[in-house]
Amino acid sequence: MSNSGDVQVRLDAAAGRFEILVGDVVAGQAEYHDHPDGVREFPHTVVASEFGGRGLAGQLVGEALRVTREEGLRVRPTCSFVAGYIEKNPDSVEVA
Template sequence: MSAAGSVQVRRDLAAGRFEILVDDVVAGYADFADADGVRTFPHTVVASEFGGRGLAGRMIEEALRVTHEEGLRVRPACSFVQRYIEKNPESAELA
């Protein structure tokens, strides 16, 4: 990964997903859907050329932070999101 400032997480409301960008290129995304005060994360993807950099974890950390700020609960239908919450107990209050 290049300079620290080259990685950012954004939410694409039209696509219904959080995205992580490296040098302005979408490196991965986490789909979500909101219903009845619960945000479900069914799918998380990081492109293979960006793998092994911890990008999925950074993206999910930000997605969970935003979800918590919005007062929503989390349904981690995606196995990556489920494992992230298990490994980061401070996120467990959302699930």
Template sequence: MSAAGNEAGNEAAENVRVQRNAAAGRFEILVDDVVAGYADYGDSGGVRTFPHTVVAEEFGGRGLAGQMVGEALRITSEEGLRVRPACSFVERYVEKNPGSAELA
């Protein structure tokens, strides 16, 4: 069995989840309990600002940033907050996802 074959098999079994790290002021996406990326946020006056989103290079190209931002916006909506997408990724996400646009 080749090493590439092992990697493909492991990728299918990955555990991906989004969590809020309130102490750090960010939402994080974890792959098998490793922080693969994060979206910083700050709350003020009923508005949650997302100034920065990053996914580690080794986890890039897998849609993790979109998954993380989607969950962060869902939680933000449930909390009754508006969104200010200061980060270009979050701004594009809101533009491309009409359900999120109502938050901005």
């Protein structure tokens, strides 16, 4: 997974989410649900307010979409932030 200085993105498959950590603190998460038709749905992304304004949500979603693309899955972006990210970065992933 991605690691930039004290910021790291990791996959917690058991919990169904990607997490972004600042140091040892989970600063945010992007929840997902995998469907049998090869689609990964992203319904919710959140970054704690004390970590706002640092671009962490974009880093988190970018890495989550990169991993999803590498896994050969398409994306259903029901989260408005994920949908906006894909709109600005249309080559980031295949949309279902």
